[in-house]
Amino acid sequence: YKFGAMKPEAIAKIPPQYAHKFAVVGDLMADITDIPPPPPFVRGGPEEKDSPLSPPFQRGAGGDNTSHSPLSPPFSRGAGGDLIPHDQEIIGMLPGSKPAKLAQGVPLTLAIAQNIRATRPQTHFVIPVAPTVELATLARFADRDRNPLVAKLGGVGGRLVEGYRFLLTDGGVKVELWRQTPAYDLLSRCRLCITTVGANTAELGSLGVPMVVLLPTQQLDAMRAWDGLPGLLANLPLAGSGFAKAINWLVLRQGRLFAWPNIWAGEEVVPELLGELEPEAIADLIIDLLTHPQKLEIMRDRLLALRGEPGAAEKLARLVLSLL
Known part of the structure; x- marks a missing residue:
């Protein structure tokens, strides 16, 4: 068996006879920050039913998906129907x-x-x-x-x-x-x-x-x-x-x-x-x-x-x- 460590400091104190079982692999969370955001949700597209973006959207009076949340990832639909990025605190x-x-x-x-x-x-x-x-x-x-x-x-x-x-x-x-x-x-x-x-x-x-x-x-x-x-x-x-x-x-x-x-x-x-x-x-x-x-x-x-x-x-x- 092997062990993965985030940084060399994590395995510096491992006894020499066990050192071969450890390897520095890095930070999994650092990989997450490099994942690109998902594509914008497209009304009527094949991904509509199972899209992870669909839950935050509610059906508006005109049939469009209108977000009632300022945080819906990664976009909300503006008054003109365009997808606009958020820039909020x-x-x-x-x-x-x-x-x-x-x-x-x-x-x-x-x-x-x-x-x-x-x-x-x-x-x-x-x-x-x-x-x-x-x-x-x-x-x-x-x-x-x-x-x-x-x-x-x-x-x-x-x-x-x-x-x-x-x-x-x-x-x-x-x-x-x-x-x-x-x-x-x-x-x-x-x-x-x-x-x-x-x-x-x-x-x-x-x-x-x-x-x-x-x-x-x-x-x-x-x-x-x-x-x-x-x-x-x-x-x-x-x-x-x-x-x-x-x-x-x-x-x-x-x-x-x-x-x-x-x-x-x-x-x-x-x-x-x-x-x-x-x-x-x-x-x-x-x-x-x-x-x-x-x-x-x-x-x-x-x-x-x-x-x-x-x-x-x-x-x-x-x-x-x-x-x-």
Whole structure:
């Protein structure tokens, strides 16, 4: 058997007797960014029924496919019937996929979005919904009557509207719910993303998408994905919550880095905000980044410098063929 690694540093500490089993192949996510976008959806074409572009389009009064979403990939149909590319300021919001994270992540990101929209009305917000998360689950965590953490994280609730395609905040901000997975094309178009810790920080980093990473501590037992014994203790029935709080309290006091790009770099490349977070302060930080795009470009360049080389898919395929 063989192992593929993203960068030479990943296999530098492998014992010499096993080194022959490893090969540097590069970064699969780098390959994704090189895939050309799909062709525009053509009304009446042979691909109409099965086209991945057809779901976002709704039938208009005149029979044309008219997008009701500013984010429908990669084009929307203008008033004259022509396909026009989008050039809009999009912020992706990744509140998590597990209940403990969603309980904090959903109300916090909704409150941040509402604060940003007050200053930047041109900004669009979208949640790429994890395939394991039901829309009703998102709505439950956005409901102030069903999620007590809404009051502690900015006090902004939300509800599903327009056929469950949006979360509408109390202040009237629409957050689109993106159901197509994987959402790499969408994420690549985001000016930046607001995210929790986890594998998504590695994906965003490899895509070169600037991000702000949130670690709210209003509910200290939310993080339970630790390796080894801490992870086992944190996920025990009944007692797991207590162990999780104690473990997280100890870990947070260590001042360690949590986002994967920061771990790879050994320093903070993307902001990690830790503590009892206030949505107004986070919104101010994001508005500053949006107002000074050179800061986002620096972050993007540093993220791209951290990822592996493209071509991993072909190299992995050759590696598999060599074993057959």
